[in-house]
Amino acid sequence: MPPKYRDRDIVASFNGKWISxxxxxxxxxxxxxxxxxGLSLHWHKIVQNEFYGWPQxxxxxxxxxxxxxxxERSIFQLFIALTSGPRFALVGLWYVLTRRPNSTLPKFILGVGIFRTLTCGGWTYITSTDDHDWHDIFMISYLVSTIPWTFGVIAMSPKNPAAVQYRKYLSGAFYATIIPLVYFFIQHKVHHVAGAYTIYSFFEWALVLLDVGFDAVTMIEFQNFEIQVRDLKGISCGAGNKAVADAVLEKEGNREARAVFDNRFSWFGLFDAAADVYTGFVFWSMLTSLGLCVWYFPLWHMGISGYEVLVMCTVSPFLLGIGPLRYIFTRYVRVCHLLSLSGLLAYLIDDPANRLFAVGFGVWMSCLSWATTFYGERSQTHRLEARISAFAIGLILSSLAKFAFHTNNPIWPIMHGPNDGWNKTGLALAVVAVLLSTRSTASSGADLPAPGLTKGSAILTAFGIAGLFFSMHSLLSDSSTMILWVWEGYPVRGPLAVPHGAVTLLAMGFGLLIGLFTPSLARSWMxxxxxxxxxxxxxxxxxWTGYYxxxxxxxxxMAAAPVLLGQAARHSPAKTFGIGFLVYNFLVLAHVWIVAYAFVPGGPLMREHTDWVMTAMMLCIGAGVFSLSAQPPSPKAKGKPTTPNPAARKQRAYYVYVLVFIELLAISVAYLRFPSYNYTPYHPETKSITAGIWTVHFSLDNDMWSSERRMRDVIRELEIDVMGLLESDLQRIIMGNRDTTQFLAEDLGMYVDFGPGPNKHTWGSALLSKFPIVNSTHHLLPSPVGELAPAIEATLDAYGELVDVFVFHSGQEEDPEDRRLQSEFLAQRMRDTPRPAILLSYLVATPLQGNxxxxxxxxxxxxxIDPSDWDRWCEYILYKGLRRAAYARVSRGTITDTEIQVGKFVVGQPEGSDDVIPEEQVPEGLRFPALFRGQGVRGHRYHVFDEPRYYA
Structure with a gap:
């Protein structure tokens, strides 16, 4: 076919490399x-940050x-605007270079490139000074889209070794630079290290240079392009120009770097994988809510209530030992999954007992459904792998949801509209997900065996499943659990729940990929x-050592999950999953007994033995590995594992896509939640500290709703600067692996010390402070007989003066010797400090008597704070070296079973007398809010005295 245009039609041409x-x-x-x-005109101004300036x-x-x-701003915006033209051209040329028939990836990367360019304009022209939130949104979107852009460009790079090598070097350096960048940002933001922000700035500038340099590599491929401008009607004066072409792009079959970018990509396949993962998310959401709902009843009965038996509802897979039932459940697994959604509907039930029964039924059906699903898919390896992937990624998604919602899962039955639950949305998505993910199974009721021989012990496999589920639930269902295990107070010497919760989620995802892509490693004894x-x-x-x-x-x-679940599916599901969940339940009970030993039969045997529980968990997993060792590995060809067939490879790719998206969300959440650390007290003009103590009863209110938001409201309205919280450790299965202090600290703008961690076997103490926490020490006070007594001894920087704050929960009334020893220990700590001090405590003592x-x-x-207040038994506020200005007792409403006690102190003034004075004589900044007078608000009011007391 003759060419449509002649050379003389070309009025202009240039080489494509000039775009790059x-x-x-x-x-x-x-x-x-x-x-x-900036360096020439405003050097000292632009190096100044919130803590330091020149010369630090x-x-x-x-x-x-x-x-x-x-x-500076105008120069930058002018040239960035000029960059947009060649930027869009670069993205378009890359698509022209890499597009091929029946391939969706080039189109996806084209969309990412356009989106990335637009978001660059967003954070460029909306600065943090203009609108901090939108600047951050555009910046995060830009950074997140950089990940698929770089990996997609590398995957589609034509066969040019130099270009691929440059891209790998530049992208590797880009991602490696993020590690020290985050480290020095934390050194600046958290530790206030002088000069850390300057070092951070160098890494930030390095990211800019590497980011632009990565796209500059396109000049190697684009030099084979010629951009021509043709005059179609001969209207230009340059009709006779001759085109000069540097090179012609040769046709070559560009095989993509990874199998996950398969050219048969289907959005429907991706949606099916996402639906599958969401169904796994629903399972973990319901399972993690069961213990939380059960816990409500012994909590209020102060002992065994009888409702604890519902923890056994997970053993429903035992029903699969009955042949006709197994056939029915396998054939109608969709109905089983839909019935399990009663656990999500439970939020509609106000009565706590009935809500618990609804959750129990949901968990019963969910455990049965997933055991049936694994068993029903065992005849087709790639389908079974897909279900296992969905199950495991569902756990990561559940943990991510809690990371995004301050350790509460938004679809739990303790959440509803008033406390920001997403129950309706979660339920609607769950119905759609179940309908999509259960359209078919491999067996449809038939008892089809797994391919190959089935070796190993079903009982040992069941123990492996028990250890696996317990590890996933107790340690990985919340990204902050293990971080709080290694937390020891200020100064910060280890990871923080934010941002390092995202690191935990990344580690979980990495482990799952190991289990999927290298099962031989995942099943090995090494x-x-x-x-x-x-x-x-x-x-x-x-x-840090513990966190590593x-x-x-x-x-x-996470790596062991695919191989252990795959082995369990080969055996009788009644044995592997029925016995597995039964042993898991005993591990859960042991996990409770180690801290609740004072309230349960045989408790003293398990007292403070986290080490026993962890050993039992790993031995159970080891039993599963032993069973795996008897199972012949997958067939091999030429010494290498057989390559998955194209359908299996494509299906695996969809789950990897979903996993990568979840991990990107985790990084984004970590960025968005990073604290500002620019907190100020409510009344700095008076140099006052408003300090409170509250026993929060594990953040479940009288009606079994999560109470963090109601707690936040009353703390804010009372204008409390320093808050001691007791019974605040929720990082156990029975409490949902939560951390109330994360939400309170971030929403109220306060520093937080969690107190002795969940592996220290206490019911918890925590400290919230508007003032920087300079140092803190966690104590476990002498408790030879009863439950352990936690205490925090913290030093605060209050208006430039160091003030010590003690938060303490003493032993129970039944253990007088414990309480005597604890009082002597704490009295010595308070006497030994030379600084002003405040004690916020739960003493279990009668005023003017005994301890x-x-x-x-x-x-x-x-x-x-008020020796005349005779109507106290538990909560006390003590002080020294500060002027006591006021004291109030505030009713609890329906949040917990204990009131709030609050005191106001003035820093830098003598202690004063016990004389009570009228409120009119007190400066406005030292008065308690009038909101709580009379009937108060939401059940909170001044009581006992019916009004605050003020002192001379």
Whole structure:
């Protein structure tokens, strides 16, 4: 066919590489030009941050350079605007270069490239000074889209070794730079290290250079393009120009780098995988809510209530031992999954007992449904792998949801509209997900065997399943659990729930990929040994060392899931899953007994033995590995595992896509939730500290709803600067693996110390403070007979003066010797501090009697906030070295079973007298809010005295 145009029709032409050159030059000019102008005109201003300036900080961050001052901001915005043209051209040319028939990936990367360019414009022209939230949204979107852009470009790169190598080097350096970037940002933001922000700034600028440099590599491929402008009607004066082509792009079969980017990509396949994962998310949401709902009843009965028997509803897979029932459940597994959604409907039931029964039925059906699903898919390996992937990724999604919602799962039955539950949305999505994911099964009721021989012990496999489920539930169902295991107070010497919760989620995802892609490693004794070492390090160590053990254990647990669940599906489901869930239940009870030993039969035998529970967990997993060792591995060809067939490879890819998306969300949540650490007290003009103590009863209110938001409201309205919380450790299966302090600290703008961690066997103490926590020590007070008594001893920087705050929960009334020893220990700690001090406590003492005189008086050096208040038994506020200004008792409403006690103190003034004065004589900033007078608000009011007391 003759060419449509002649050479003389070409009025202009240029080589495609100049688009890359122009994009690179203009982009670098935008940043470097703004930096040069900033250093020349506003050096001291742009190196100043919230904590330090010149000379501690001497090099500016990118955001300070490009967004805060004129003309730097204008220079940057001008050249970035000029960059947009070649940027869109670069993205378009890359699509032209890499597109091929029946391939969706180039179109996807084209969309990512356009989206990334638009979001760059968003954070460029909306600075943090203009609108901090939208600036962050555009910035996060840009950074998140960078990940699929870089990996997609590398995967589609034509066969040019130099270009691929450059891209790998630049992208590797880009992602490696993020690690020290985050480290020095935390050093600056959390630890307030002088000069850390300058070092952070260098890594931030390095990211900019590497990001632009990655796209500059396209000039290698684009030099084979010629861009031509043709005059179709001969209207230009340059009709005779001759085109000059540097090279012609040769046709070559570009095989993509990874099998997950298969050219038969289907959006329907991706939606099916997402639906499957969401069904797994629903299972973990219901399972993690069961113990939480059961816990409500012994909590209010202060002992065994009888409702605890519902923890056994997980053993429903035993029904699969009956042949006709197994056939029915396998054939109608969709009905089973739909019936299990009663656990999500439970939020509609107000009565706690009936709500628990609905949750129990949902968990019963859900455990039965998933055991049936695994068994029903066992005849087709790739379908079984897909279900296992959905089950495991569902756990990661559940943990991510809790990470995003401050450790509450938004579809739990303790959530509803008033406390920001997403129950209706969650239920609607669950129905759609179940209908999509259960359209068919491999067996449809027939008892089809798994391929190959089935070896190994079903009983040992059941123990492996028990250990696996217990590890997943107790340690991985919340991203902050293991972080709080290794937390030891201030200064920070280890990971933080935010942002390092995202690291835990990344480790879980990495472990699952190991289990899917290298099952021989996941089932090996060597890897089991590594996982066991990780468990031991987590149990015995703290700070970063303990967390490294936690990450190893997270990787191992998730890697073991595909091989252990795959082995369990080969045997009778009644044995593997029925017995497995039964043994899991005993591990859960042991996990409770180690801290609840004072209230349960045989409790003293398990007292403080987390090490026993962890050992039992790993031995159970080891039993499963032993059973696996008898099972012949997958067939091999030429010494290498057989490559999955195209259908299986494509199906696996969809689950990997979903997993990658979840991990990107985790990173985004970590960024969005990172604390600002710029907190101020309510009345700095008075140099006052409003301090409160509250026993919060594990953040479940009288009607079994999560109470964090109601707690937040009353703490904010009382204008409390320093809050001691007791009975606040929720990081156990029976309490949902939650952490109330995360929400309260972030929403109220306060520093937080969690107190002795969940592996310290206490009911918990926590400290919230508007003032920086300079140092804190966690104590376990002498408790030879009864339950352990936790205490926090913290030093706060209050208006430039150091003030010690003690938060303490003493032993129970039944253990007088414990309480005597504890009073002596704490009295010595309070007496020994040379600084002003406040005690926020639960003492179990009668005013002016017994141990009260150890806490108050010469032995401790502390004064009672109001010695005339005779109507106290548990909560007390003591002080020394500060002027006591006011004291109030506030009713609890329906949040918990204990009132709030609040005191106001003035820093830098003598203690004063016990004389009570009228409110009119008190400065406005030292008065309690009038909101709680009379009937108060939402059940909270001043009571006992019916009004606050003020002192001279």
């Amino acid at each position: 050159w122009l994009h690179t030059a203009v982009a670098y000019t935008a940043f470097i030009g703004a930096l040069a102008a 900080e001497w090099f500016p961050s990118v955001s300070a350079t490009i967004g805060d001052h004129y003309p 890897f089991y040994g590594i996982g066991s070492v990780g468990a031991a390090v987590l149990t015995t160590s703290k700070h 053990g936690a990450l190893v254990l997270a990787v191992y647990t 009260y005189h150890t806490y108050v008086g010469a032995k401790s050096g502390m004064r009672d």
